[in-house]
Amino acid sequence: MLSAARGRHVRVRDMNLMAMAEAYLRGKWLGGRGMERELARIRNGPGVVPLIHMTGSAHVIRVRQAAVFARALGELAVELSGGPAEVTAAGRRAEEEGVPLWLARRSAAGPHGGLVTVAVDRRLIRADVWAEETPGTPAVRLRGKAGLTTEELQTRNPPLTVTVAGRPAVLTVLDSSVRGWVAVLRTVKVQWELEGRDVESSRLLRGGRPVALLTRRRDWEVRYAQVEPLMDVRYETADPLDAVVAHFFGAVCGAGDENALIRLGTMHPVQDPYGTGGTDGASRGWDDPWPTNLGSTAGGASGGWFDGGDVSGGGGGGFDGGGGGGGGGDG
Structure with a gap:
């Protein structure tokens, strides 16, 4: 797991490692709502790094060495996802499905013997x-x-x-x-x-x-x-x-x-929902939290993920990524 101050942590097994790994192999880092940023643009020194949950939500953490942390976590994500070949194959399947990897996939048995x-x-x-x-x-x-x-x-x-x-x-x-x-x-x-x-x-x-x-x-x-x-x-x-x-x-x-109540949209208007404004162009919002309201995970003493709509910005729990990040996981 990734440790943090004040008793908070994020479990590696709760992340969408495959989506993060696929972006990493393309030289990108995945952020909220599927936005990507070039790894080269992640600063050395203190900064924020988005993590993608299995629900597709993005949680932003603040680390001491952002670039080092992102590269270490990217390598770990590739390893835990089965290696570069498996990750690349998953990316191809997602493209064929027309659904990006970061979106949570939930399946149920169908009457035809498949899912x-x-x-x-x-x-x-x-x-x-x-x-x-x-x-x-x-x-x-x-x-x-x-x-x-x-x-x-x-x-x-x-x-x-x-x-x-x-x-x-x-x-x-x-x-x-x-x-x-x-x-x-x-x-x-x-x-x-x-x-x-x-x-x-x-x-x-x-x-x-x-x-x-x-x-x-x-x-x-x-x-x-x-x-x-x-x-x-x-x-x-x-x-x-x-x-x-x-x-x-x-x-x-x-x-x-x-019955028939449409379960889509937001309770309140979302400003710039596609992240197209500002000097970063299409990457604006990459480092903002993005809740999908598709679940939650218990996070130990006082932390973890909550996938509701009241997620606040600002980097969460002060994660210490300065040592090269992650050091393995329980996933």
Whole structure:
């Protein structure tokens, strides 16, 4: 683990080492919201270094020798990720998936014998869901303008772009006097509807036929999870596309008495959400904390990670990176 003053620490096993290693091998250091900075631009002497958590969040630490610390941790990340060849291969797979490595990937068993994988950043307003080991099964992807608030997305036609197999789809939210709020995903050929079933669960229909039951996780399952578990999905067909759409709704919408509530955006407006302003150009925000709200980890006596929206800046716990950083880990 990486030790710090005042009893705080960050466990190496809690980091997204593969993403950090892949950027490091390209001569970059990964920061918040996927931004990168040239290693050569990290100063010698006191400075800040972002660390990427397995949830995709960025935590910024202050060290005595920033450049030395970053290079030592980069080498450690490559080693613990299986070496340069493994890291490079992971980078290629991520490019093929269309999802950067820093985004947390959460998977669940699908009805087809493979996995359904979900990658979402609610603040950046993006979601990608796809089926593993099933060539030809379409991926469902959502994009929105980063910086939008949750309130701005609670409309009949939320300002979101959705594609299925790369082709445009339409996501709408309808208010029915009989069925209550219903979320609808429509392509040229198919329509899926998510309607509330009871307080905790919702039913997914395709063409009016039930294809999956989505149930919210209990509070205790989420509160202390290192990575927030996916919504529980019970499949009622063997079609992997139905499974992908079910997990898409599970990641993007609420279920039960929160059915069709869009779970994206921020509570308050985010200034410069893409980090495009300032003298650093696109790298502005690289050294800012970036919470993803996808989980938390216990951090020992008084430290560790918290992945909520109230993370403050300024370098955290005064980490001592002057000795060449890290010295191994428990991950």
